[in-house]
Amino acid sequence: MRLGLDVGGTKTDAVAVAPDGAIVARTRLATGWGPDAVVQTILAAVSGLCADPALATADIRSVGIGIPGRIEPGSGRVEHAVNLGVETLDLAAAVAPALGVPVRVENDVKAAALGAASLRGGTQSMGYLNLGTGMAAAVVTDGVLWRGARGGAGEIGHLSIDPAGPVCRCGQRGCIEALAGGGAVSARWGKPGALPIRDIFDAADAGDAAAVRLRTDLARGVAAAIRVLVLTADVDTVVLGGGITALGTRLEAQVAAQLETSAHESAFLRSLQLVDRVEILPVGAPAAALGAALIGAEAADEREVLSHG
Template sequence: MRVGLDVGGTKTDAVAVTADGEIVARVRRATGWGDDAVIASILASVEALVQEGDFTAADLESVGVGIPGLVEAGTGRVLHAVNLGVESLDIAARAGAELNVPIAVENDVKAAALGAAALRGDGTSMAYLNLGTGVAAGIVADGRIWRGAHGTAGEVGHISVDPGGRLCGCGQRGCVETLCGGGALAKAWGRPGALPVRDIFDAADAGDPLASSLRADLARGAAAAVRILVLSVDVETVVIGGGLTALGDRLRTDIVEALRREADGSAFMRSLRLDERIELLPSGSPAAALGAALVAASDSATESAPVDKEIVTHG
């Protein structure tokens, strides 16, 4: 049995996956704040999965953890997970000592990319574009996450597309994230509400000029991210996930229209058919947790024999 956990700022989504890739149990629990609470959340989620899936701790083969922040390659240590109150935490060592199984740790967006690729199941290259509080992407080619030389492959949120635009948290101006990141949009909206981006869309439908401008920015920024991913790594498909996908068809329609409008004057861009190469991840998909399980399964297999892909026996 392989376990995967998507440790988020407010909740942890966990799945148990059999050797042939079937998800047999899934639980969601609140995530704690700070080093000790994050480890406790991981251990509690694994225990809840054991109970939900009606198997024993002895059946565990590996545990994978997807988590926001910078993950040091090969160490299982996460750095700067600010939404969790974590500056530096050796998850593999601390949780592994309690569970006594191999533990692999991966950035949450990269894990989600691997899980989304496994769920699609067609083996083609793809990018997973996460539109949430921030913006980032993970790239999967030939069944493997492409991490780049220093692990920053897919950080499209911090590519500046408007040098005179809004100031980004990274210090640049006009980054993609300032246009289509939920946090930046909520700040620019500046009005109270539990779901600011949904409020923006609703207000735009009602004719509010600021909301209409911000909604257009979101579509323009997401379209730019899609173009960057296709033009830089030529993936066949861009799967869009993250919290903003709760907007559903309204979001997809806006992005498609922006891609078509911005390609209107270029035969080259039209030939790329970007509007046909995007998909929205279904709401409630376990992609990130599944991807974490696959990362751990791949790492575990590599200890005994090399594997060609990280997407191992799934589907």
């Protein structure tokens, strides 16, 4: 049995994956704030899974952890996980002694990409675009995650597409994330509410000019990210995931309209058939936790290769 955890800013999602890839147990709990509380959350999630009757006689082979922030390739160290109150934390070293199995740590969006590819099945290349508080992407080809030289592949949220656009938290102007990241869009909206992006879509439907502008910018940013993924990696499909995709067809229609606008004047862009290549990850699918389990399993496999020479 391989365990996978998706440690998010508010909740942690954990799954147990059988050797055939089936998810046999799942648990969710609130994520604590700060390094010590994050470690305790992870240990509690693993205990919660192990208490499931489905795991009563199971042998735990590995634990994989998906977490926001920068992960140096090959290390278990997390940096700049601001949504968790973590500046720097050697997460693998902090949890491995208590767990007693190989632990691997990966950026949550990269883990979600691998999990989404596994849930879809097949070996087609796939771009995964995470529409959450921030915005980032990852690419999976032939079932393998593209990490880049320093683990930074896919940070397309900080491509500037509008030199006159809003200032981004990274310091540039008009980044894709400044136009379409949930945090940036909510800040520009400036009104309280539990689901500000939904509020913006509702207000735009009712004719509010400021909301229409924000909704158009959001769709423009998502459409730009889709073009970047297809034009750089020629992925067959771009899968949209993350909290904003709960808007479903309302989001899809806005993004499709922006893709069609950009293709209107360009036979080249039309030939890419971008609208047909976009899918939304089913709401509630445990893509990141599943992907983390698959990444953890790589660590267990490598250890076996080493021990058997």
